[in-house]
Amino acid sequence: MTHQPLVLGIETSCDETGIGIVRGETLLADAIASSVDEHARFGGVVPEVASRAHLEAMIPTLERACTTAGVRLSDVDAVSVTAGPGLAGALMVGVAAAKSLAVALGVPIYGVNHLAAHVAVDIVEHGPLPEPTMALLVSGGHSSLLLVPDVTADIASLGSTIDDAAGEAFDKVARVLGLPFPGGPHIDRMASQGEVTIDFPRGLTQGRDLERHRFDFSFSGLKTAVNRWVELRQRSGEEVPVADVAASFQEAVVDVLTKKAVAACRAQGVEHLQIGGGVAANSRLRALAQERCDAAGIELRVPRPGLCTDNGAMVAALGAQMVLRGRTPSDLSIPADSSMPVTEVLA
Amino acid sequence: MKLLAMDTSTSAITVAIHDGTVVLAERSVIDARAHTEHLAPLITQILSEAGLAPGDLTDVAVGVGPGPFTGLRVGLVTARTFAHALDIPVHGVVSLDALAHEAMSSERLDDGDELVVATDARRKEVYVARYAVASGAVLRITEPAVTYPADVPETFRALPAVGRGAVLYPETFPTRVGPLDVSAGALAEVAVAQVAAGVEVGLDALYLRRPDATPSAVSKSTVMAPRGAKR
Ligand SMILES: [Zn+2]
Numbered sequence: 001m002t003h004q005p006l007v008l009g010i011e012t013s014c015d016e017t018g019i020g021i022v023r024g025e026t027l028l029a030d031a032i033a034s035s036v037d038e039h040a041r042f043g044g045v046v047p048e049v050a051s052r053a054h055l056e057a058m059i060p061t062l063e064r065a066c067t068t069a070g071v072r073l074s075d076v077d078a079v080s081v082t083a084g085p086g087l088a089g090a091l092m093v094g095v096a097a098a099k100s101l102a103v104a105l106g107v108p109i110y111g112v113n114h115l116a117a118h119v120a121v122d123i124v125e126h127g128p129l130p131e132p133t134m135a136l137l138v139s140g141g142h143s144s145l146l147l148v149p150d151v152t153a154d155i156a157s158l159g160s161t162i163d164d165a166a167g168e169a170f171d172k173v174a175r176v177l178g179l180p181f182p183g184g185p186h187i188d189r190m191a192s193q194g195e196v197t198i199d200f201p202r203g204l205t206q207g208r209d210l211e212r213h214r215f216d217f218s219f220s221g222l223k224t225a226v227n228r229w230v231e232l233r234q235r236s237g238e239e240v241p242v243a244d245v246a247a248s249f250q251e252a253v254v255d256v257l258t259k260k261a262v263a264a265c266r267a268q269g270v271e272h273l274q275i276g277g278g279v280a281a282n283s284r285l286r287a288l289a290q291e292r293c294d295a296a297g298i299e300l301r302v303p304r305p306g307l308c309t310d311n312g313a314m315v316a317a318l319g320a321q322m323v324l325r326g327r328t329p330s331d332l333s334i335p336a337d338s339s340m341p342v343t344e345v346l347a
Numbered sequence: 348m349k350l351l352a353m354d355t356s357t358s359a360i361t362v363a364i365h366d367g368t369v370v371l372a373e374r375s376v377i378d379a380r381a382h383t384e385h386l387a388p389l390i391t392q393i394l395s396e397a398g399l400a401p402g403d404l405t406d407v408a409v410g411v412g413p414g415p416f417t418g419l420r421v422g423l424v425t426a427r428t429f430a431h432a433l434d435i436p437v438h439g440v441v442s443l444d445a446l447a448h449e450a451m452s453s454e455r456l457d458d459g460d461e462l463v464v465a466t467d468a469r470r471k472e473v474y475v476a477r478y479a480v481a482s483g484a485v486l487r488i489t490e491p492a493v494t495y496p497a498d499v500p501e502t503f504r505a506l507p508a509v510g511r512g513a514v515l516y517p518e519t520f521p522t523r524v525g526p527l528d529v530s531a532g533a534l535a536e537v538a539v540a541q542v543a544a545g546v547e548v549g550l551d552a553l554y555l556r557r558p559d560a561t562p563s564a565v566s567k568s569t570v571m572a573p574r575g576a577k578r
Contacts, residue, residue: 051416051417052558054424092383093420106401333384335384
């Protein structure tokens, strides 16, 4: 192809203002501004704080992305934006900014699904997505197993968490163990110094539960079990073996995630598994997934950690695929859809 | 001058184009819950109505509020981004000023006359400011504030009242006059006058309220989960 489309992607579904720029399947810039510090003192994401931060971060982040990519906005061929799912007020800032750019620059707009974008980002890392691909998305906001025949048009949800997201479980258990926030990396590091000595429960893996929730997840019971185990230890005056508890907890989570992901691949005859989301940075998840995929003859793809968390590059990557595959752009009147289903890849 | 004006601080999503002398075109939709949906299509419509391409514009003006946050931000981020993309200046206008300005014309107010602008701040509150007409223009004589109607000063209540607040709280504002929602044409006129006078209001949103510090049910691995959240 002589001209690869230059696509700018905007992501504002939670607390990161992300602007990515992609030319075809090549990542040129991935600028991000996070309001995480402003939320920490509230003990969670405050939607209004996130929305205000998106408004203030939009232009500076746009400028940074263009500078890094070495492009001018007038060079952009299409704009893509997370239309949902996410926090309504936060999404609206990104959607309005994207529409404004589209009108000012006279280019098409693609309002895309955030989860589909998590899958598409691997294209700029490892090349074209095998079709179909199985995707395991695990973060503080998502725990989904997706069958992806075509990331620009066709995604089916095979399973998701019925209570806590996987990343939430890491954060909560970290707090119980007195480890700093965010929990994921600290549990990972602590676990590497410990042994898997405790057999914590694996949610939705037995009997009736497994029948009804074959590819769904549950981490609430595990979190409670860890809590109780630590409390009992403390009450009896014994020291809590933090590294061993971390290792055992982590093993329980990644065991279920990888087992179900590989089982889903087998059930659907899919030979490629991609893992995305913030929890994809977990070293044990990567190792065990690799081991089980190798044994099952499945190719495993995991983007680098910076591309697994929420970012603009993933939105730009999916937008570029929309252009390359000739998908019909979104209408300028699309809403921000806080509960956009994953089956709706493009608004 | 070809100035694109917009405001989303009231129930109206409103856009206009001003050439430095008169308003060339204006369009509004009343839909308090769908600012994101209407604004961009309205901008494309008004541009084609005025026979202009985006690149023909020289300035952007936007209402900075006060107004309900979610809608207000749609206008602000749209205006800022639009001006940034075209590399042209963007001017802020206090949205209540546009309502006062329009009422002055429609009600044929004279020098010395006073009025109060009261818009819906939701949660049973209003955004208010008091104005006086001087030298054929409206002059804001109090800072915009958010308050319960019951707490609006006596001195404001006797004045002709402009905006949806007067419809919602007739006991507080018995003398309702003028427009209910902001019109971008009026806002453009205020902006043009400000530019001529060398006045810049700035582009900070006039929220006038702190965010409610209730964490969302949505949390993610990069932020702390709600403390003690039960599921
Ligand atoms: Zn995400």
